[in-house]
Amino acid sequence: MLVLWGLLLFLPILGLYLWFYHGWGCFFREDAIQPTQPLVTDKRARDKVLRQGFSQDKVPASLDALVIGSGVGGLSVAALLAKAGKKVLVLEQHEQAGGSCHTFQQHGYEFDVGIHYVGQMHENGMMRIIMDQLTDGQLQWNRLADDYDFVMVGPRQYLISAGKRGFPERLKKQFPGEEEAIDKFVAMMKKVARHVALLGALKILPQWLSLFLLRTRILHMFSPIFWFSESSHQDVLNKLTSNKDLQTVFSYVFYGVPPNDSSFMINSLLLHHYKRGAWYPRGGSSEIPFHMINVIERAGGKVLVKAPVTRILLSNGRATGVAVKKSGQEICVSAPIIISDAGIFNTYERLLPPEIKQKPEVASILSRLQYGMGCFLVFVGLRGTSDELGLKSINYWMFQGADLNSLMDQCSLSTLDEFCENLPLMFITSPSAKDPTYNLRHPGRSCMTLLTMAPYHWFSEWKEHQPRHRGDDYYNMKMKLAQKMLERALKENPQLEDKVEYMEAATPLSNEYYLRAPKGSMYSAEQNCSRYQSDIIVKMRTQTAVPGLYLTGQDVFSSGLAGAVHGGLLCACAVLNRILYLDLIIMKKRLKRQRMKKRD
Numbered sequence: 188m189l190v191l192w193g194l195l196l197f198l199p200i201l202g203l204y205l206w207f208y209h210g211w212g213c214f215f216r217e218d219a220i221q222p223t224q225p226l227v228t229d230k231r232a233r234d235k236v237l238r239q240g241f242s243q244d245k246v247p248a249s250l251d252a253l254v255i256g257s258g259v260g261g262l263s264v265a266a267l268l269a270k271a272g273k274k275v276l277v278l279e280q281h282e283q284a285g286g287s288c289h290t291f292q293q294h295g296y297e298f299d300v301g302i303h304y305v306g307q308m309h310e311n312g313m314m315r316i317i318m319d320q321l322t323d324g325q326l327q328w329n330r331l332a333d334d335y336d337f338v339m340v341g342p343r344q345y346l347i348s349a350g351k352r353g354f355p356e357r358l359k360k361q362f363p364g365e366e367e368a369i370d371k372f373v374a375m376m377k378k379v380a381r382h383v384a385l386l387g388a389l390k391i392l393p394q395w396l397s398l399f400l401l402r403t404r405i406l407h408m409f410s411p412i413f414w415f416s417e418s419s420h421q422d423v424l425n426k427l428t429s430n431k432d433l434q435t436v437f438s439y440v441f442y443g444v445p446p447n448d449s450s451f452m453i454n455s456l457l458l459h460h461y462k463r464g465a466w467y468p469r470g471g472s473s474e475i476p477f478h479m480i481n482v483i484e485r486a487g488g489k490v491l492v493k494a495p496v497t498r499i500l501l502s503n504g505r506a507t508g509v510a511v512k513k514s515g516q517e518i519c520v521s522a523p524i525i526i527s528d529a530g531i532f533n534t535y536e537r538l539l540p541p542e543i544k545q546k547p548e549v550a551s552i553l554s555r556l557q558y559g560m561g562c563f564l565v566f567v568g569l570r571g572t573s574d575e576l577g578l579k580s581i582n583y584w585m586f587q588g589a590d591l592n593s594l595m596d597q598c599s600l601s602t603l604d605e606f607c608e609n610l611p612l613m614f615i616t617s618p619s620a621k622d623p624t625y626n627l628r629h630p631g632r633s634c635m636t637l638l639t640m641a642p643y644h645w646f647s648e649w650k651e652h653q654p655r656h657r658g659d660d661y662y663n664m665k666m667k668l669a670q671k672m673l674e675r676a677l678k679e680n681p682q683l684e685d686k687v688e689y690m691e692a693a694t695p696l697s698n699e700y701y702l703r704a705p706k707g708s709m710y711s712a713e714q715n716c717s718r719y720q721s722d723i724i725v726k727m728r729t730q731t732a733v734p735g736l737y738l739t740g741q742d743v744f745s746s747g748l749a750g751a752v753h754g755g756l757l758c759a760c761a762v763l764n765r766i767l768y769l770d771l772i773i774m775k776k777r778l779k780r781q782r783m784k785k786r787d
């Protein structure tokens with residue numbers, strides 16, 4: 188009881204303190220949103236922003252911070268710091284900026300590698316406000332059709348619809364008799380979405396305080412979020428329904444972890460993420476880095492590519508700079524704050540001296556994590572526009588059967604040959620059908636991307652070789668799987684049969700090479716139940732065991748574009764010593780008021 192009163196007293200004091208500390212000013216500004224400029228399609232103009240090669244003379248003098256990696260996690264924290272007037276240098280090992288948001292062009296086609304669709308981009312939603320702020324309002328989003336996903340369980344098919352009401356209603360039509368289970372699931376999903384902010388708060392509060400609150404189980408009295416995050420998705424579903432197809436539909440956004448080892452919180456957040464609909468960046472996913480870089484440069488910062496960081500430099504135990512490999516030599520760049528978007532494994536296992544990862548506070552985290560599963564991508568170039576070919580913006584999620592646990596097991600345990608025979612699961616999407624500007628940028632062409640999960644070991648014997656130097660065996664193996672996946676996709680879209688003009692495949696080795704993803708993992712650290720135990724949630728935070736070194740991106744909270752941007756926000760909160768989420772709430776209120784006024 189005493190504890191409860193203590194907490195009741197503590198919260199208003201904290202609230203008052205934050206209010207005074209933030210004053211009336213807001214970190215974000217309405218006038219950051221500029222009138223939309225025309226899409227820049229000229230390759231040279233884009234390369235000038237996205238492909239600025241590293242050299243020592245391009246490093247700005249007296250840096251305020253340095254970011255390793257130009258994924259959206261790295262760029263978003265750099266842009267936030269830039270908004271606070273900081274001069275930030277972002278170093279990227281690849282030859283173009285963007286990480287999973289970069290795109291590549293071949294034979295007149297353009298493919299994005301790691302953004303298929305994003306949720307929560309509705310007007311005045313929190314995620315939209317932050318994306319607008321980070322891109323001067325220049326990044327535009329196309330909304331996909333209301334029916335955005337198509338789930339195929341064996342021969343049976345289910346549509347997923349957007350909308351607070353549309354989502355459950357569509358499901359109820361397709362699963363008569365399961366109304367109660369659907370309502371219960373949606374109610375839990377809402378609860379998770381409402382309470383997940385508490386976990387964010389625990390990553391912002393000092394770690395000792397968060398751990399204290401956890402161990403005393405004070406917060407457990409107020410919020411079910413710990414139960415949701417620690418419960419296996421499968422266990423929760425079993426209590427709701429025994430309908431295997433419905434269980435599959437509640438778990439269809441696959442990311443390499445079987446439902447029996449994944450967190451109910453994460454799986455339900457994934458579905459919740461798209462509840463308002465799905466969006467695709469107008470102009471393709473490289474628009475995301477393109478506009479964020481402008482914000483960073485306006486404050487005197489730079490984003491330089493072909494800049495592989497080999498080490499984080501320490502002085503008296505504090506991070507003071509990095510070493511960059513350039514023409515066989517190491518160039519040192521110093522900055523008072525170092526931020527890593529390279530992921531938790533790269534940061535501790537490759538960039539820091541080995542004794543750091545042996546520190547108990549680091550070892551206790553790393554021992555509970557593992558490398559995430561890899562993925563296999565097939566990029567298909569098609570002759571004809573999306574309209575001509577009847578390509579739709581809807582995504583296909585195909586499952587050979589309704590037992591996702593064993594299908595996921597097949598991904599990790601079967602041989603490549605067995606996998607080719609069975610194709611347990613696969614995802615099909617058409618970026619060109621989601622973006623009306625594709626035809627403008629690549630006239631007369633369209634494209635399709637196929638994806639499945641794939642373990643590293645299928646291809647690991649070629650890991651020492653560079654792309655295009657891995658020999659015929661590697662090529663034939665990957666093309667065999669690619670061909671199987673293409674055949675399966677053509678079965679769904681027979682009109683494309685004679686339109687395929689280009690096909691390329693990416694294995695976990697490609698992810699490892701181009702994105703430095705350890706073991707080619709698709710989403711960095713595996714998102715299994717172990718990672719979402721409450722104490723690990725508190726410990727996986729932006730602060731590291733090294734003073735002056737911070738983590739950003741998808742390992743700070745969770746993966747996906749939204750997850751990585753939250754990583755950037757949490758990191759900026761720590762570096763700027765300011766709770767930017769409060770500023771976001773203030774901004775949201777202000778924008779809402781303005782819109783109401785306009786309407787009157």
Ligand SMILES: Cc1cc2nc3c(=O)[nH]c(=O)nc-3n(C[C@H](O)[C@H](O)[C@H](O)COP(=O)(O)OP(=O)(O)OC[C@H]3O[C@@H](n4cnc5c(N)ncnc54)[C@H](O)[C@@H]3O)c2cc1C
Binds near residue numbers: 750
């Ligand atoms: C195939 C695929 C499909 C996806 N689809 C979606 C989707 O539809 N919707 C969605 O929201 N999310 C999707 N995601 C996930 C999303 O893209 C990622 O979670 C997010 O972009 C990760 O951002 P990040 O900044 O944390 O990491 P990354 O984008 O991986 O960036 C890390 C960067 O660090 C660089 N780096 C690493 N080491 C070094 C070093 N030593 N020196 C210099 N640079 C270094 C890498 O080259 C890389 O550019 C997908 C991911 C994949 C792989």
Ligand SMILES: *[C@@H]1O[C@H](CO)[C@@H](O)[C@H](O)[C@H]1NC(C)=O
Binds near residue numbers: 448555556557713716
């Ligand atoms: C989840 O990850 C942890 C940490 O590596 C591992 O110990 C555990 O076995 C994993 N769970 C399963 C079922 O693979």
Ligand SMILES: *[C@@H]1O[C@H](CO)[C@@H](O)[C@H](O)[C@H]1NC(C)=O
Binds near residue numbers: 445447448592593
């Ligand atoms: C999950 O299910 C699969 C397939 O049924 C099984 O092999 C695996 O051991 C299960 N994992 C857990 C953590 O229960």
